[in-house]
Each structure stands twice: as structure tokens, then as C-alpha cells.
Amino acid sequence: MYNVKSLKAEEFISHDEILETLAYAEKNKNNKELIESILKKAEERKGLSHREASVLLECDDEEITNRIYSLAKQIKKDFYGNRIVMFAPLYLSNYCVNGCLYCPYHFKNKNIARKKLTQEEVKKEVIALQDMGHKRLALEAGEDPVNNPIEYILECINTIYSIKHKNGAIRRVNVNIAATTVENYRKLKDAGIGTYILFQETYNKESYEYLHPTGPKHNYAYHTEAMDRAMEGGIDDVGLGVLFGLEMYKYEFAGLLMHAEHLEAVHGVGPHTISVPRIKPADGINPDDFDNGISNEIFAKLCALIRISVPYTGMIISTRESKEVREKVLSLGVSQISGASRTSVGGYCEEEDEDDNSAQFDVSDKRTLDEVVKWLMELGYIPSFCTACYREGRTGDRFMSLCKTGQIQNCCHPNALMTLKNI
Numbered sequence: 150m151y152n153v154k155s156l157k158a159e160e161f162i163s164h165d166e167i168l169e170t171l172a173y174a175e176k177n178k179n180n181k182e183l184i185e186s187i188l189k190k191a192e193e194r195k196g197l198s199h200r201e202a203s204v205l206l207e208c209d210d211e212e213i214t215n216r217i218y219s220l221a222k223q224i225k226k227d228f229y230g231n232r233i234v235m236f237a238p239l240y241l242s243n244y245c246v247n248g249c250l251y252c253p254y255h256f257k258n259k260n261i262a263r264k265k266l267t268q269e270e271v272k273k274e275v276i277a278l279q280d281m282g283h284k285r286l287a288l289e290a291g292e293d294p295v296n297n298p299i300e301y302i303l304e305c306i307n308t309i310y311s312i313k314h315k316n317g318a319i320r321r322v323n324v325n326i327a328a329t330t331v332e333n334y335r336k337l338k339d340a341g342i343g344t345y346i347l348f349q350e351t352y353n354k355e356s357y358e359y360l361h362p363t364g365p366k367h368n369y370a371y372h373t374e375a376m377d378r379a380m381e382g383g384i385d386d387v388g389l390g391v392l393f394g395l396e397m398y399k400y401e402f403a404g405l406l407m408h409a410e411h412l413e414a415v416h417g418v419g420p421h422t423i424s425v426p427r428i429k430p431a432d433g434i435n436p437d438d439f440d441n442g443i444s445n446e447i448f449a450k451l452c453a454l455i456r457i458s459v460p461y462t463g464m465i466i467s468t469r470e471s472k473e474v475r476e477k478v479l480s481l482g483v484s485q486i487s488g489a490s491r492t493s494v495g496g497y498c499e500e501e502d503e504d505d506n507s508a509q510f511d512v513s514d515k516r517t518l519d520e521v522v523k524w525l526m527e528l529g530y531i532p533s534f535c536t537a538c539y540r541e542g543r544t545g546d547r548f549m550s551l552c553k554t555g556q557i558q559n560c561c562h563p564n565a566l567m568t569l570k571n572i
């Protein structure tokens with residue numbers, strides 16, 4: 150039985166409610182009156198329910214799709230101005246006890262070199278990232294209670310925040326680690342993390358259990374209820390995401406919005422961010438083995454619909470996607486991107502030997518950070534590393550004036566700063 154306020158995964162992500170939503174969307178995909186009323190609600194920046202948004206997703210009228218795109222662009226502009234928040238993933242360890250079928254870190258993979266950074270190596274990686282200009286990191290680690298216990302993650306966070314190098318320090322450490330206990334979330338909160346990110350992978354319980362045949366991640370309820378425990382542990386900012394391509398995208402889209410609605414209903418605050426990864430090639434992983442891949446067009450529509458359905462939420466896209474795809478979805482709602490990412494353990498200090506092959510997925514956008522910054526500036530965006538503009542206002546104007554007067558010049562990327570000074 151669907152209950153948005155329930156704390157049980159199968160009730161707030163009710164399978165029956167998703168099936169009924171998909172049937173409702175199919176039935177109403179040409180219902181002009183309903184579609185107009187949904188668009189009007191979205192125009193008022195009130196967000197959309199999973200049922201309303203699913204109707205728009207199902208509707209294939211080109212004119213309606215163009216109106217969704219225009220609205221998404223406008224909402225993006227109103228809420229975020231032209232700022233794009235920049236970050237980089239930092240892989241700490243690829244030891245993992247889970248058996249996820251879509252990830253090369255699964256414990257049965259013997260081709261991959263297993264690595265775990267020492268604190269000295271963490272330091273070196275962070276200094277390399279700071280030299281590139283990064284100020285915000287997303288920590289990544291497999292689930293392994295022996296090799297990557299919470300104490301190790303906490304030690305790494307502590308090391309990272311303690312590094313003072315050249316033009317400052319890392320400002321925000323977001324953390325993407327396996328679902329854990331309230332007690333451990335409290336420890337992460339006390340360590341000063343930014344956002345706790347956990348991708349659901351898929352909201353379909355049956356597929357979830359098939360795709361996670363072994364290991365603690367097999368437990369659908371424990372994984373799906375993780376954000377509630379994180380919030381109980383005091384973490385205010387949580388980041389949702391599904392791995393598009395594993396299940397039918399319409400199902401995932403409805404589930405994702407139901408999850409956001411649940412967090413809002415129970416905790417009074419929705420997700421801080423929503424990520425939109427698509428499955429990509431990696432060691433032993435061929436995306437074609439999964440039947441539910443989505444085209445760039447559908448991907449763009451999903452991004453636009455998330456933007457108008459959850460207007461307040463940051464949207465994240467990684468270097469999994471190509472420059473072309475990133476450019477398209479930046480205008481439709483994405484507000485945070487990674488740049489010059491290395492998806493292997495220790496990859497920022499040393500190019501990995503091909504035989505080691507420890508990357509979690511192949512990167513599509515292989516440009517340097519300077520190239521990404523230049524590209525963003527040419528498109529009219531302001532790449533924000535230090536996020537001073539977050540604190541100073543939404544439009545970025547104040548940020549620009551602070552940059553020009555040199556008041557925050559010590560905390561931003563030199564190339565962005567140079568360009569700003571010449572505007």
C-alpha cells in the first residue's frame with residue numbers, strides 16, 4: 150500500500166503505485182486539458198508530483214516537449230543563474246564485497262587491481278586536485294567493512310580538510326559510500342561532510358535483487374531507507390540518483406520522484422541533489438548487456454522533467470557523458486558537473502597502467518579542467534569552484550564583482566578568474 154510518509158521502502162516506493170502511475174500516464178498522454186494544467190503548475194515553480202511528471206514524460210507531442218524544455222531552461226536560470234558548480238570524484242578504495250552486476254568493482258572481478266589509498270596518497274591526490282583548481286570533492290569507495298571501515302573514511306575526510314595548499318583548502322567533501330547505520334551517518338556529519346550521496350541504482354525491487362545477487366547491498370529495504378537514516382543521523386543534504394539503463398526509465402523516473410516526495414513529506418526537506426548517471430562501459434561491463442539503455446533525446450527529456458518537477462534541487466552530471474550531451478543538459482537543468490575526472494584509485498597523481506585497469510567506468514568527456522572551464526565560459530556560464538556565489542546570491546553577479554575586485558580571487562580557478570576580469 151502506497152504511503153509517502155511510511156518509513157518502509159516498499160510503502161514509500163510502492164511497486165503498485167508506480168504501475169498505476171505508468172498506466173495513468175499512458176491513459177492521459179493526450180489529455181490536453183490535464184497537460185495544460187500540469188504545465189501551468191510547473192510554471193508557478195510549484196514542482197510536480199510523480200504522477201503529473203509521468204504524464205508529461207509519456208506525452209510525445211513535440212510542441213509539449215519544446216514547452217517543457219523552455220520551462221526547464223527558465224527555471225534553471227531563475228534558481229541557479231549562470232553558475233555551474235564544479236567538483237571532482239576522488240576514489241579512495243575499490244575493495245568491495247558486493248556482487249553488483251553492472252560494476253567492475255564487484256568482488257568476483259579478478260582482472261582489476263585492488264587499491265586503497267594511504268593517508269599519504271590521499272594527501273598527494275588532493276594536492277594534485279587543488280593544483281588543477283578543484284575545491285569540492287566527492288569521495289568514492291566500495292563497500293568493504295574490513296578494508297574500508299567507517300574509521301578509514303573518517304580518517305580520509307579529516308586528512309583532506311587538514312590540507313592547506315597554495316590558494317586554500319578543499320571547501321566541501323561530499324561522500325558517496327554504501328548505505329550504513331544512523332550512528333555512522335552521525336559520524337560523517339560530525340566530520341563535516343557536505344552531501345551524502347547514494348544512488349538507488351534501480352527502484353524496481355525485483356530487478357534490484359537480481360542486479361545485486363550477493364553482499365550487504367542485496368538488501369533492497371536497507372539500501373532504499375538509507376536516506377532516512379542519514380537524515381536521522383543529522384545529515385541535512387542527501388543526494389539521490391538512479392543508474393539509467395538498468396531498468397525501464399519510466400519506472401525509475403516515477404520512483405525517483407516518489408523518493409524525493411517521501412523525503413519532503415517525512416523530513417520537511419527534499420534531496421539536495423539528484424544525479425543522472427547512465428550505465429557505461431568498464432572492465433567486464435558492456436552496457437548492451439542491459440536492455441534498458443536510453444537515447445540522448447530521452448535522457449534530455451528526463452533531465453528537463455526532473456528540473457521542472459523538483460525545481461530547488463541541484464542536478465549533477467559526470468564525465469560519464471560526452472561534451473555534447475553535457476552541453477545539452479546544462480541548459481535544461483544540470484547545475485553541477487565534474488571535470489577532468491579520474492575514476493581509478495590514485496588516478497590524479499599517476500596515469501594508471503593499462504593492466505591495472507582499476508577505473509569504475511570509462512570517462513566520455515576526457516578534456517582537461519582548463520578546457521572544461523574555457524568551454525563553460527564560452528557558453529556563458531560561470532564555473533564556480535569555491536561556491537562563494539552560493540553564499541553571495543543566486544545570480545552570480547555579486548560573485549563576479551567579488552572576483553573582479555579580487556576579494557575572492559584566492560579561492561577560485563585561475564582561468565575562470567582571468568576570463569571574469571576581462572568581461
Ligand code: SF4
Pocket residue numbers: 245246247248249252253254255256290291292327366
Ligand atoms: S556499485 Fe558500489 S557496491 Fe556495487 S560493486 Fe561497485 S563499488 Fe561495490
